[in-house]
Amino acid sequence: MRKRPRLYFSLRSPYSWMAVDQLERRFPRATELIDYYPFWEPDTELGRALHDRGAEVLYSPMSKAKHLYMLGDIKRTAARFGYPLAWPVDQAGQEWELPHLAWLAARRRGEEHVLYRALVEARWHRGERIYDEDVFIRTADAAGLDGAALRAAEFDPEIRAEGVGVLEAAWEDDIFGFPYFRIGRERLWGLDRLDEFVAALEAAYGEAPSTEASLAAKTDPLHGVPVQLTGQIGAYDRDTAGGCG
Template identity: 25%
Template sequence: MSKQVEFFFDVGSPYSYLAFHELPKIAARRGAEIKWRPMLLGGVFQATGNHSPVTIPAKAVHLNVDLERWAKHFGVTFQMPRVFPINTLPLMRGAVAMQRSGPKQFHRYLAAVFAAMFEHPRNLGEQAELASVLEEAGFDPAQFVALINDPAVKAELKDTTEEAVRRGVFGAPAFFVGNEMFWGQDRLHFVEQALA
């Protein structure tokens, strides 16, 4: 496939969760490949001066309504976690580590983590809860800890996050078709147009 869309995401972003479900449908329709780009949203926020919408009271009130509307529109289950936001550094290092292990492992990991974040919410900021989710998905929690402490994994996540910032990313999800950036799951129709 010559057509490609880059998907910069963080599993702690509910809008990335929505895009995780919708983007593959668009890619299939347009015969495009998705290049999955795990980044650390907290690092992007720090570098750009952006903040989570939950830190802005008026936005926070509207956030659940907006997310529920989009979930219904995309036909996916959605529930906002009670503990939100969480530090996603271990989860995103995990995404990088699983991506290095191959597409099957990577997608199984993402499906499990996104489901535990936004379908049947569990507090993945707690080590014991994360270990339980990993075990249920067929991963070894002890091996996971070793993987996310691999210096190469840490460096790759840092590099991808810095690359995202250099290219103009300020939030998640962000998509690139060629050099053109689209931000937010509500711009996916523009992504599809760019791939058409």
């Protein structure tokens, strides 16, 4: 049997947010035909469990120059796609277990895509801290889900073990940035490789190609970016900028 395509995403990453949205617009069967894998930098306990399996996180610190480039590129790219963008200002050293482990719990209920859309809308359209317990529960409840039950996933031993498993899969697939796509033997990294991924999906599944309108940014690349972010290196990611998020 042919191995299903994979999409590695991060709820922290703006490039991941835009790539997933564009993918699902351009290839409507994405949620049916692609296996989605969440990624986040694990806390101490999960990191230790991952290390015990002989795996690790393939990330490195981001320089200030790359960070500032990324902020301008996010703004420019969001404008090109016509997305509203509210800049979330995250807490330094923030852990991301809550929303990603909750996503795994939602997947068991068949609700993962509903939760995902609610969380990215809260984060990137309203600038909310989706890793905050109250914000998360409110967001999930508003989407018609059981926010309290999903929030509890962070402490569920089975879900945490599953989390280690998906992080190990990222290690085995050599994932070092987001979004990251795999189809057949092809590996494609970044929003700027989405065209190739969609083309490969269309060829594999006999879908007709589609197009999306785009808008061009016409202002200072960093105009409107909160001043807290210009000095908070690695606010949304710690890897290289470019097509990664």
